[in-house]
Amino acid sequence: xxxxxxKRVMRSGWEKFSRDTSSSSAALLVMVIVLFIVTSLFFLQGxxxxxxxxxxxxxxxxxxxxxxxxxxxxxxLKQSLASLPEVKEAVYVSKEEALAQFTERHKEDQIILxxxxxxxxxxxxxxxxIKAWDTASFGTITGFLETTPLASIVQNxxxxxxxxxxxxxxxxxxxxxxxxxxGSIFAGLIAVLVAFNTIRLTIYSSKEEIEVxxxxxxxxxxxxxxxxxxxxIVGALASMIxxxxxxxxxxxxxSKLETFIPQFNLFEYFMSNFxxxxxLQLFVGIGLGILSSLIAIRRYLKV
Amino acid sequence: MISFxxxxxxxxxxxxxxxxxxxxxxxxxxxxxxxxxxxxxTTLLKLLLAEERPTQGNVFFEDQDVARxxxxxxxxxxxxxxxxxxxxxxLHSKTAYENIAYVMEVMGxxxxxxxxxxxxxxxxxxxxxxxxxxxxxxxxxxxxxxxIARALIHRPEVIVADEPTGNLDPYHTADIIRLLVKINxxxxxxxxxxxxxxxxxxxGKRVITLEQGKVVRDEERGxxxx
Numbered sequence: 001x002x003x004x005x006x007k008r009v010m011r012s013g014w015e016k017f018s019r020d021t022s023s024s025s026a027a028l029l030v031m032v033i034v035l036f037i038v039t040s041l042f043f044l045q046g047x048x049x050x051x052x053x054x055x056x057x058x059x060x061x062x063x064x065x066x067x068x069x070x071x072x073x074x075x076x077l078k079q080s081l082a083s084l085p086e087v088k089e090a091v092y093v094s095k096e097e098a099l100a101q102f103t104e105r106h107k108e109d110q111i112i113l114x115x116x117x118x119x120x121x122x123x124x125x126x127x128x129x130i131k132a133w134d135t136a137s138f139g140t141i142t143g144f145l146e147t148t149p150l151a152s153i154v155q156n157x158x159x160x161x162x163x164x165x166x167x168x169x170x171x172x173x174x175x176x177x178x179x180x181x182x183g184s185i186f187a188g189l190i191a192v193l194v195a196f197n198t199i200r201l202t203i204y205s206s207k208e209e210i211e212v213x214x215x216x217x218x219x220x221x222x223x224x225x226x227x228x229x230x231x232x233i234v235g236a237l238a239s240m241i242x243x244x245x246x247x248x249x250x251x252x253x254x255s256k257l258e259t260f261i262p263q264f265n266l267f268e269y270f271m272s273n274f275x276x277x278x279x280l281q282l283f284v285g286i287g288l289g290i291l292s293s294l295i296a297i298r299r300y301l302k303v
Numbered sequence: 304m305i306s307f308x309x310x311x312x313x314x315x316x317x318x319x320x321x322x323x324x325x326x327x328x329x330x331x332x333x334x335x336x337x338x339x340x341x342x343x344x345t346t347l348l349k350l351l352l353a354e355e356r357p358t359q360g361n362v363f364f365e366d367q368d369v370a371r372x373x374x375x376x377x378x379x380x381x382x383x384x385x386x387x388x389x390x391x392x393x394l395h396s397k398t399a400y401e402n403i404a405y406v407m408e409v410m411g412x413x414x415x416x417x418x419x420x421x422x423x424x425x426x427x428x429x430x431x432x433x434x435x436x437x438x439x440x441x442x443x444x445x446x447x448x449x450x451i452a453r454a455l456i457h458r459p460e461v462i463v464a465d466e467p468t469g470n471l472d473p474y475h476t477a478d479i480i481r482l483l484v485k486i487n488x489x490x491x492x493x494x495x496x497x498x499x500x501x502x503x504x505x506x507g508k509r510v511i512t513l514e515q516g517k518v519v520r521d522e523e524r525g526x527x528x529x
Binding site for chain 1: 352354375378379380381382386392393394395396397405406408409410411413414453
């Protein structure tokens, strides 16, 4: 009994979708556009997060150590720094390593290399390079370095010189994050409203039909189910179409985007997140289809 | 079977569609409601179908006060009444066959029952060869015959026809009225609202005449007098 009723509902929903081609294709087109926008917002979030993370990762603070510092003191300081919750990474760079890095960095610049030779000894200091989870916490880390019992082995911390830039970077990244979130919510909301109105209009054109159904004694559930199913079909089909369209779209855009962000590959990002994206599209598409059908049809079922 | 008791329907103080209307319809009767446009015929039928509620008075269908039926149970009332309208009110996205089958689906009939009964009723209305046509592919007379087949299919106790011949030529009008008489002879109560003088005079059955929302005449073998 239930199986037969379900089969009947499925059939009527499919008939509704396949026969009313003009409104079905209008709803489908709008839904594809909406899902495209929603997915693009997801990509934008991904690109934004990547940029912010790589920007933050490029920021580090160096703690230069006095030449008199003992090996065990350095190890102890490094360990206590690494154990701070704010610290992501603490790397010790010895005097020799610092020299090697410096020479490598300036191998093209003969004047600098000659000057280094002229000094006759290694002028560079050993250091501990610190990376924080959040650029805003460099202040706390510097505070720790000033108050630790091992403060005596610290020559200087370059945070003080770089503090204004780091603070600006912090405020920019948090500003960008907020703007991205607000923009996404706003654009998403508009897209959702457009889809909602399209489905409402589709159902509005069936107003007379709903009235006839009521007059021949159809229950509200019986009237509602084909419309709901039509909404589900539109949502699911739109998700599939959008997903298929995204493959060439991301492939094409990846090569263009790599010029600006070399380490970020949009197509790979799409592929590595494809389950999340597909679920997001199905959730938004089908959810919108069901919700807007339910709300729109409610108006015509009152008598 | 059907009883209107002192029914008044006012849409606003200056717009009174029905005023103190009382009459009864017995099972198996063929009753015609006549009156000029705006006399209140359609309002009367809407009250019976619980599309509207009376401002005063009561409408009973089989001892049940129609206005007091909760909306969730209205489909049950409507399944006992077959309706035919001037503008056919067919589902445009469904074929003639599917329009008729829809009512049986609503009633929860099986596919086998639907196949058997729909074919039977299409034969009665002479449209077996047009069953897979959509309403827009049918003539006015054919559409009305589909509407009558739809009203008949679930063997309702009453058929209510609101100006069913309003859009038809004399040939198709006679066709439709013949069908309604045949249905009535098989035991179904028929209420026909019309302003077609020839139809009424030809029928020679009970006529209730409405004028400005009031019953001015109720005759057993009435004529069209306005």
